[in-house]
Amino acid sequence: MELKNGRFEIQGVDLEKLCQKYDSPLYIYDAQIMKKQVDTLLRGLSGVNCKIKYAMKALSNISVLKYLKTLGVGLDCVSIQEVRTGKMVGYHPSDILFTPNSISFEEIKEAVAERVVINIDNISILEQFGHEYGDQVECCIRLNPHIMAGGSVKISTGHIDSKFGISIYQMRHLLRIIDNYKIKVIGIHVHTGSDILDIGAFLQGAEIIFDAAHSFKDLKFLDFGSGFKVPYQEGDISTDVSELGDQLAIRYKDFCIEYGKELEIWFEPGKFIVSESGILVVRVNSLKTTPASVFAAVNSGLNHLIRPMMYDAHHEVVNLTNTEGHKRIYTVVGYICETDTFGSDRKLHDVREGDLLAIKNAGAYGMSMASNYNSRLKPAEVMILDGEDHLIRRREELEDLFPTQLEIEC
Numbered sequence: 126m127e128l129k130n131g132r133f134e135i136q137g138v139d140l141e142k143l144c145q146k147y148d149s150p151l152y153i154y155d156a157q158i159m160k161k162q163v164d165t166l167l168r169g170l171s172g173v174n175c176k177i178k179y180a181m182k183a184l185s186n187i188s189v190l191k192y193l194k195t196l197g198v199g200l201d202c203v204s205i206q207e208v209r210t211g212k213m214v215g216y217h218p219s220d221i222l223f224t225p226n227s228i229s230f231e232e233i234k235e236a237v238a239e240r241v242v243i244n245i246d247n248i249s250i251l252e253q254f255g256h257e258y259g260d261q262v263e264c265c266i267r268l269n270p271h272i273m274a275g276g277s278v279k280i281s282t283g284h285i286d287s288k289f290g291i292s293i294y295q296m297r298h299l300l301r302i303i304d305n306y307k308i309k310v311i312g313i314h315v316h317t318g319s320d321i322l323d324i325g326a327f328l329q330g331a332e333i334i335f336d337a338a339h340s341f342k343d344l345k346f347l348d349f350g351s352g353f354k355v356p357y358q359e360g361d362i363s364t365d366v367s368e369l370g371d372q373l374a375i376r377y378k379d380f381c382i383e384y385g386k387e388l389e390i391w392f393e394p395g396k397f398i399v400s401e402s403g404i405l406v407v408r409v410n411s412l413k414t415t416p417a418s419v420f421a422a423v424n425s426g427l428n429h430l431i432r433p434m435m436y437d438a439h440h441e442v443v444n445l446t447n448t449e450g451h452k453r454i455y456t457v458v459g460y461i462c463e464t465d466t467f468g469s470d471r472k473l474h475d476v477r478e479g480d481l482l483a484i485k486n487a488g489a490y491g492m493s494m495a496s497n498y499n500s501r502l503k504p505a506e507v508m509i510l511d512g513e514d515h516l517i518r519r520r521e522e523l524e525d526l527f528p529t530q531l532e533i534e535c
């Protein structure tokens with residue numbers, strides 16, 4: 126979003142007018158930013174025969190998925206429902222990777238029937254898979270390399286006590302099962318959940334995968350998961366994709382010679398593609414001065430954007446309707462009956478009741494984690510594509526809360 130003549134706009138669309146048209150709270154996505162991010166990935170990683178599988182859990186609106194498909198990405202899906210949504214939108218099954226966790230073998234069977242690429246992250250499930258399909262259905266194996274490059278345990282999935290993946294220390298056991306059932310392993314996957322902050326550290330981790338790859342003879346791809354970082358506040362770094370691509374390419378070329386075949390390299394960015402494209406626009410319901418703070422209370426809350434409360438995530442807040450004058454310190458809070466803070470002690474242009482605030486970097490894990498807590502209704506979503514706004518999800522109404530509920534006689 127850009128400030129032009131004192132007004133914020135996206136691709137020339139005035140944001141205040143947009144909120145008059147669709148009301149608030151409103152999720153607004155800038156398709157141009159999604160495209161820019163995908164281009165950055167494809168260009169930066171072109172030296173490693175790269176395929177992008179967008180992690181759709183970050184933002185799963187079908188219009189967003191349809192748009193991303195035009196950019197040439199595939200999907201990384203974590204549930205059979207995501208798989209079916211992806212297929213419904215038109216993704217080819219071979220472009221969909223199913224990377225679930227803690228699911229039943231029944232769900233794996235359903236995904237096999239959908240003909241998508243199956244990623245298995247549990248020895249017990251792999252045994253059942255081998256028993257059921259033998260060498261008839263190809264699969265990918267999710268390894269846990271036990272890398273933990275900083276970050277909080279909540280969003281790191283590679284550490285020793287993690288429920289994700291098959292431990293690299295279980296390699297012997299893993300290979301025995303594969304050999305026994307003649308399972309055709311076409312991919313190895315690692316997603317540690319930690320950010321790629323330091324390319325050197327990433328490459329060290331990658332070494333474990335290159336090493337492990339030699340134990341599998343039928344590979345078609347290596348999947349490095351995600352870890353692509355976007356800046357949430359000033360001073361944050363973003364993953365330097367072209368540097369990563371250049372460095373990885375050097376090692377990759379050697380690996381391909383050793384392995385005897387050019388494998389595809391897959392990545393599964395979610396956040397990197399959609400985070401910066403999205404804002405959540407909220408309206409200030411009231412101001413409240415307490416002995417300690419000035420609260421700006423808005424018509425939204427952790428029911429619409431849970432990242433600040435769940436992950437301590439920092440999201441920039443901007444006053445859309447007062448863009449000049451001096452700034453004051455506010456704590457921006459939601460209307461949910463919980464401690465529900467979007468941002469503490471933020472410097473904003475004089476906030477008045479009725480002002481619109483934009484919460485930035487809200488494209489990823491915003492709407493896709495929204496709920497109806499407090500019986501509040503979910504916001505509408507708008508995507509701006511080629512300079513035009515498109516409503517891609519209507520605002521919920523009270524009636525939307527009841528279709529799945531049954532009322533008993535009492």
Ligand SMILES: *Cc1c(COP(=O)(O)O)cnc(C)c1O
Pocket residue numbers: 180182183201203224316350351352353393394395396397489
């Ligand atoms: C969530 C997830 C991703 C995407 O992570 P981001 O931080 O949004 O890029 C990729 N792969 C798997 C397996 C995931 O669970």
